[in-house]
Amino acid sequence: MAVSFGKATYAKTVQRLIERIYNHSPLKDSIYEQAVLWFAAKPQEDKQAAALEQQLYLFENNQSGAKGKGTARNLKEAESQSQEFNNQVEEAKFQRYSELEAICYDVLQLCQSDTFVDTNQQTAKMLGTIQLMSPTKGRQVAKTNQKARHLYKALLSLRLLDRLVMDGLIDHPYIMECYQASKELPYAENAIHHPYRDNIHVTVLMAAILQDIGRCHPSCQLLLKGPEGNFDEFRELEADERNAFLQDSYNEAFTYVQHALSKGRYRGRDRDERDRFVRDEEQKRELLLLLLKQAARPQEGIGNVLRIPQIYTSMVLSTKQSYNYEDLPKAALALDKSAELGKISKNSVAGFLRIVGMFPQGYGLPYIPKDSDGNDMDRYEYAIVAGLYPSNFRQPFCRIVTYSLTYQASARACVLSIENNLYFAPARKKLEVIPEERLLDILRKLVYDFQERMASPLIPKFWHPYDYFLHTKNQNLWNKAIVISN
Structure with a gap:
């Protein structure tokens, strides 16, 4: 009987999710590849926007003093060009947002259920599959882990959020409002608006996926890969290089969220429903930015939802040259030690370790x-x-x-x-x-x-x-x- 090697259907689905987030392909259609393209094109886009705005201003104020049909025609054409440019920019922002949102819902479809036990089993399956598909020795460890760590971290952020909510350690009003409003609703029914799923889970997944998106900025790419692009991006950076990289990556993640992504669009005709939708989109954007901001210095705040999984994932799916498979269980012990030293929230770490235990999934x-x-x-x-x-x-x-x-x-x-x-x-x-x-x-x-x-x-x-x-x-x-x- 022939032995089948490769990936079964489920593993292929998880692999495709990984590649939709971070990949190196001719299509350049992953979230991180699109971010590289956007950062590279932004200076020219800003320059074009400024030129169109100046042209429109000149015609509106009739700087030449000319009168008649020619001036009106020029003004109309300038308005049309400006509108077309703005529409293209907005459509591109919406397409990037829509793809990110679609990925988040696809993740939820694989890792969520209506029961606590089934949800944890499905999440364990995803985490374990990611780990088991990743080589643990050889030259491809760093590259494979770099691709996989965003989805891995996002799954852990989701589970940690739920744990902290259940333990009463989250006091964010909007999160708790959505959580309470969803208690009696079936989670898996996509046709039903589920506030906790649609507004909180999706936003947390977005934040976890976008947390490192600033590394796509040219300044970060220069530090990682060098002027000729031939440096080993997984090498250990000098202290000043690392500080510059972390600062730029942090700042540019905010730039990307604020300027490269739109909000969702309402497609119905109900006025009350539309008002609720617009309010939720504003709240989701505020929560997304808050999660990214507080992750840098979480203390006892909501930033732990991203920060703790980030630290853990950086060790379990390490890209360092010192990677050693034997050391993976030490990731949980290192988190516990950091909490004891007061570097991260002791209560949040306790909740996280309750979820993952000492040994990573797939070990x-x-x-x-x-x-x-x-x-x-x-x-x-x-x-x-x-x-x-x-x-x-x-x-x-x-x-x-x-x-x-x-x-x-x-x-x-x-x-x-x-x-x-x-x-x-x-x-x-x-x-x-x-x-x-x-x-x-x-x-x-x-x-x-x-x-x-x-x-x-x-x-x-x-x-x-x-x-x-x-x-x-x-x-x-x-x-x-x-x-x-x-």
């Missing part, structure tokens, strides 16, 4: 299985983290992907105990009594690549599930499964 963990009597066996097997809201921070919910040292489509799940999770030293110590020949035999059966096998420790802390996930039959780690004890 590969080896563990010691138990026999039917509950005794530890003399081997380890492989599992993949596949669930949010673990009951214990250090005990992830996982899908088991090997059974009796044989890979299989996932049909079992378990909560990995600290005692048997090889990421932790006490579990690894248990296997030190196993003969080396036995450990080598386990390694031969579980590791795909011979070179990787030669470089792997006999008792591993983690494993790379990327190759496993390349098989399309292995890409549904989130279906119903038998849960066994560990």
